[in-house]
Amino acid sequence: MLSVMMMAALAAAAGAGSGTDSIAWHGQQAQVTASADGGFSLSGPFGKRDIPVQRMRTDTASPMFDGLFAMAQDDLKQDSVSEIRDDAFDHGQPVHCACFQTGAKWPYVWTRDLSYSIDLGLWRLDPQRARDSLRFKLSDVRDPKLPQGLYVMQDTGSGGSWPISTDRVVWFLGAQHLLDDKAFADDVYRALNDTLAQDRLYAFDPDFGLYRGETSFLDWREQTYPAWTADNVVFIAQSFALSTNVLHYQALQLASRLAIEHGDSATSKGYAEQAAALKAAINARFWRTDRGMYMSYIGGNAAPYDTYDLLGTALAITSGVAEGGRAREALANYPTWPAGSPVIWPERPDQPIYHNRAIWPFVSAYALRAARMVNDPARIAHELRSIMRGAALSGSNMENYELITQSTHVDDGKLSGPVVDSPRQLWSVAAYLDVVSEGVFGLEADGRVEPKLPVLLVPMLFGKRDSISLQMPDRSITLRLPRDVSGNLLVAGKTVQRGSETLVTLKALDVPATTLRKDAPLYAPKPPEAPSVAADDKGWRVQVDGKVVLYADGQRMGNIDGETYIAQGGKPPCVSATRKGPHGLESLHSPIVCAGEPTDIGTDWPRSWTAPAGGRYRVALRYENNHGPVNTGVTAAVKMLVMSCNDDTLQRVPIVMPHSVGEQLSSYGIVTLKGSAQCSFDLQQGFNMSDLGHFAHYTNGKGGADGPLNDARIGDLLIAPTARTP
Known part of the structure; x- marks a missing residue:
């Protein structure tokens, strides 16, 4: 004693x-x-x-600890329901589902809330209800003209949902605990293969080896992303989030294990190789040595953002992405x-x-x-x-x-x-x-x-x-x-x-003691205004709002005051700036400004163009998507831009056009060309969440009960050389 x-x-x-x-x-x-x-x-x-x-109880010296354990069970009983409802589905009418509802004010089933809850132990307490709830978030494809499959749903969200938000793979975090039921396990394996293949096609960036998309659960844009994304979420669609990439890593690991159980060693090896490469990319791109922490997200050009989130950090550790001293350091510094x-x-x-x-x-x-x-x-x-x-x-x-x-x-x-x-x-x-x-x-x-x-x-x-x-x-x-x-x-x-x-x-x-970090400043500095950039006889002249940290094509150029020149190999740079506060923290980035005028290569499809020089180019579309508000819906327009050149080059890049406020630029793709290559561009239909059968029940916007909708008003196709490197 x-x-x-x-x-x-x-x-x-x-x-x-x-x-x-x-x-x-x-x-x-x-x-x-x-x-x-x-x-x-x-x-x-x-x-x-x-x-x-x-039915469960703890017997400790603390009635408070024991009583709160009982209260949590009582809360769970109230969240265990026979029907669910949400105003955005079936006109708010009840839907039969022996499910876990999300909460007193959220009497529906949402993919991420449910999946994290099941992973946090609900799979053990009521496995059948957990399976039924997870099944509710699976869907087939309602358009017979599209590739068929079984997919996890990305709920309504930023810019018209997936692939602006891509954390639907969290579903597998919960489902992995419930594979003792064969029928459910078969559904899990099928959905895992189909969902991962779709994300690989539309959300994976081979340059950086990462999956694009919003931070998991942190889906109120203005709360966590730069203020200028409030009305334009293309940056979020182009960016990379720590938590969402860790969830993909865990899904790939599960897929590798289940492929072995299905007797497919070749597929298992492929998934294992993808998982290992993703783990290496996460550690290479998100770790900030100067902070001893993993960044919450980085830009589409891999620009570092001095912002952090606890869920992403914790998942990096519990998944094994962060190992040894780095794992301990990341948590201690949060x-x-x-x-x-x-x-x-x-x-x-x-x-x-x-x-x-x-x-x-x-x-x-x-x-x-x-x-x-x-x-x-x-x-x-x-x-x-x-x-x-x-x-x-x-x-x-x-x-x-x-x-x-x-x-x-x-x-x-x-x-x-x-x-x-x-x-x-x-x-x-x-x-x-x-x-x-x-x-x-x-x-x-x-x-x-x-x-x-x-x-x-x-x-x-x-x-x-x-x-x-x-x-x-x-x-x-x-x-x-x-x-x-x-x-x-x-x-x-x-x-x-x-x-x-x-x-x-x-x-x-007696383990090494870690002191809780209590000395951190509460707030980040206010971001500066966007830089301006123009060409003159000395190169690319950049003017900024006072003393800032300048970034060009994702690379930190250093501290400047007023103006500077950058070379970028003669190629027009895309620049942004941050403000450094008294504690050394940087603000979120200013809006990104790209130098030079991109080439407009016409309005008729397929569009033809001859590359003036070999190298890498950014391609994007002017568009308008007025099919829903910026903060919700399922009708982000998703297309596949196919480039075919006379040197037998064939490249395919996904183009995402979220709900917009007026005309704006789509997400961009990167293509590599040889000098004088004669190329044509074609725009093929992609896939969005409105194509899933489940969203036939969506009655709060377009792409729901009135049928799938994956379209936007498309304007110019723009192409510009870029200094971005893999």
Whole structure:
């Protein structure tokens, strides 16, 4: 047993919010009492909530910890429904589905919310409902003229959905746990092959070896991307996100494993090679040595952006993309505040609270998983306390909280928020259940019990006891304290299996201590205005807004003040600028400005053109897509531009034309030409989400119940030389 002196020291180190039956924070307090029948009563700023007896229970020294575990199960019961509805589908009428709904304010099934929730343990608690929910997000193709297949749906979103947003592959993160059902496993393998092939065709950039598209879950553009993307999301369609690429890496790994199980070693090898190459590209492109962190996203020309997100960082670690010292460094350098860890950093001073200035419990749960992988007891304890505190003071597992106060609403004028919040948000519910089963009791996905319990949490969880337990319908886990607790992390020592009961005697380790980063500035600097660039007899003359950091074709040119000249091999550069703040942080980039006038090669298809010189060229279209608003819909126009030259060169590049505000330029493709090559360009039909059968139920915009729509008003085809290199 721990000595009285040791217990007192640990209790002092644990700090505020570690009480066994109450949590106090910012002048507010939540209190829990256990009832004789095994239920709980929770009271706090929200009022009072009675929590009935649940089928799973924890037996610890903390009624608060045990009661919140029961509350999460009660929340999950309310999210387990027989029908769902959303105003954008079937005119808001109920749809039969024995599914997990997203939350009290979101009574529907959304791909990413569901998939992260299932990966956070719901697959174990209700596997049939998890499968049924996942099946709801699969679809075949409704146009018989298009290539057929079974695909995961990208929900309505930025610029008309996929391929501006491409994180639908998160579906496989949840589905991988449920392959013991053969019929479902067959659907998973088919959807995996079809979805990966489609993403490879339309979203993969062979120059950089990365998949294009928006950050996963961070899908409110103005909150995380430069302000100038609010009305033009082509930059997002062209850019690369850490989280979305890590999800593709995990999907490729799963595909390789399942191909072996299907007796196809050649296909397995191909997927494994793609996964290995993607892992190398992620580490090469997203890692910032000067920050010791992975960037949240980079530009379509691989320009670095001094912005970071916790989910992408955690997924990089838990997936194995980040390894060894780099994994530990990335998590240690990600900032924290007393209330928890922000989902993005640095924050945006001109944006309301939602993803900005916010804690999201499901992201905190993934950060806790990452902390377990790198043996970081301080971070494990920090994330667990944050998740507990938010749930206790709110009386439910809320969608998100303001970063400083951990409140569900902070009055800050036009920046007030969180702008949207919901009780019993599914992935927040799953987060609490996961930090109990895995975070404290060490229950891994493969059934192994590998606790990694910070000694800091011993006073709260054990009190004067020598053991705590988790009781589940099919098994129980008991953790016993060692006689000597002289380190900072408790891990499995002797493990004994007695029928369905796992008894683990913990042992203490003294792992290298990591101090939570608490010195980070809250806000990023304000971006500068866009540079101007023009040619004169000295070269390309760039003028900027004061002292800035200049970038040309993705490369950092350095600090300048006022103006400079750049060479770029004589080829017209595309430039942007950032502002450096007092703490060394750079702002997001200004709008990108490209020098020179691209060649307009006509309006009739196929269009013909002779290359004036060998090299690499950017090709794009002027277009207008008014089929929906910039923030939602399923009718991003997706085409395949095919270039055929007289030297037998045939190149195909996808062109994406998101919903627009008036005329703008599409995403661009890169082609390589020989001098004097005579080439013709043809524009072939591509694929978008409106082509999926599921979206016949979409009644809130075009491309839904009125039929597929993959079109835009297309103007000039523009081509210009570029200095961009792979």
